Amino acid sequence: MHVMRGIKSTHDGFVASSRKRFVKKDPSHGNVDALRAEIENGSRLHLARGITLLESTKQSDKKVGQEILTSLLPKTGNCIRIGITGVPGAGKSTFIEAFGLMLADMGFKVAVLAIDPSSTLTGGSILGDKTRMEELARHENAFIRPSPSAGTLGGVHKKTRETMLLCEAAGYDVILIETVGVGQGETIVRGMVDYFLLLVLTGAGDELQGMKKGIMELTDGIVVHKNDGNNKPLVKKTVREYTRILHMLQPASPNWTSTAKPVSSIERTGLEEVWETILEFKQAMKESNHWEIRRQHQTRDWFHSMIKDHLIDSFYAEEGKKTEVKALEEELLEGHVTVSSAIERLFSS
Numbered sequence: 001m002h003v004m005r006g007i008k009s010t011h012d013g014f015v016a017s018s019r020k021r022f023v024k025k026d027p028s029h030g031n032v033d034a035l036r037a038e039i040e041n042g043s044r045l046h047l048a049r050g051i052t053l054l055e056s057t058k059q060s061d062k063k064v065g066q067e068i069l070t071s072l073l074p075k076t077g078n079c080i081r082i083g084i085t086g087v088p089g090a091g092k093s094t095f096i097e098a099f100g101l102m103l104a105d106m107g108f109k110v111a112v113l114a115i116d117p118s119s120t121l122t123g124g125s126i127l128g129d130k131t132r133m134e135e136l137a138r139h140e141n142a143f144i145r146p147s148p149s150a151g152t153l154g155g156v157h158k159k160t161r162e163t164m165l166l167c168e169a170a171g172y173d174v175i176l177i178e179t180v181g182v183g184q185g186e187t188i189v190r191g192m193v194d195y196f197l198l199l200v201l202t203g204a205g206d207e208l209q210g211m212k213k214g215i216m217e218l219t220d221g222i223v224v225h226k227n228d229g230n231n232k233p234l235v236k237k238t239v240r241e242y243t244r245i246l247h248m249l250q251p252a253s254p255n256w257t258s259t260a261k262p263v264s265s266i267e268r269t270g271l272e273e274v275w276e277t278i279l280e281f282k283q284a285m286k287e288s289n290h291w292e293i294r295r296q297h298q299t300r301d302w303f304h305s306m307i308k309d310h311l312i313d314s315f316y317a318e319e320g321k322k323t324e325v326k327a328l329e330e331e332l333l334e335g336h337v338t339v340s341s342a343i344e345r346l347f348s349s
Contacts, residue, residue, distance in 0.1 A: 226266075
């Protein structure tokens with residue numbers, strides 16, 4: 001099987017933390033072209049600066065970030081986007097580090113967008129200031145970007161899609177998006193990746209009791225993790241159980257049958273098989289033209305989602321709206337008005 005060649009980066013390695021402010025001044029004063037050129041040349045430092053601009057709440061930063069991203073759009077799209085989810089304790093970060101290291105050693109440039117849970121008090125990233133995936137972070141072909149979920153459903157930051165595009169423009173071959181693995185958020189990640197991978201542990205029967213059928217129907221592949229030591233017989237049995245279940249479900253992608261693979265991130269076994277399966281998936285989707293069709297649908301859905309977000313933001317930005325909403329909430333709780341009447345008053349004022 002032919003494997004595409006990656007481009008090695010020669011820049012110093014680091015983890016780009018979402019908590020650190022790389023851009024302290026508006027770079028629009030003569031620095032935009034330089035920043036864009038450095039991103040295109042693969043500089044991880046400048047890539048982190050570009051992402052910081054996109055994530056900024058400052059209007060001038062956002063404007064510059066969008067200007068840079070727009071100019072780099074022709075350089076995007078030449079990668080494989082992989083979403084990775086799983087139940088708590090499944091070892092997502094451990095798997096991503098082992099998988100990412102294997103790909104980086106093969107010459108691929110690997111970007112990891114790790115979506116951390118947000119603090120309900122500060123809205124910041126709980127895990128963002130901790131160094132995760134240390135070995136992968138030191139690899140010259142890797143870029144890791146922790147990002148707070150900022151309250152977005154499923155822990156997916158609003159700017160994750162744009163961050164992904166900027167990484168593609170910087171020449172990354174594989175983008176891994178790690179989710180917090182909760183509730184409906186998986187559908188959001190499914191809507192921005194090419195291949196959706198679910199990590200599970202042994203005991204498929206017990207685990208499926210608490211797993212929605214919906215998430216199984218979103219997956220293009222399953223990894224039964226921690227296939228090491230005394231756990232190997234149980235993993236083998238679990239792989240058979242998931243394989244049987246997957247054959248009974250509606251496939252997530254046309255002309256593709258999802259499979260379950262045993263993997264040990266500690267012993268580094270099964271990782272190559274997962275990658276080969278992903279490449280087979282890409283070939284099958286390209287031959288059926290579904291690869292581009294899915295990406296077009298995702299872009300369209302993203303556009304409509306952003307319309308809704310913008311309308312909500314614009315609504316609350318109107319002078320007096322937050323105060324009016326608060327007053328109507330109190331009337332609702334006191335039983336003085338119905339929800340429908342409150343809405344009528346809110347939008348007729």
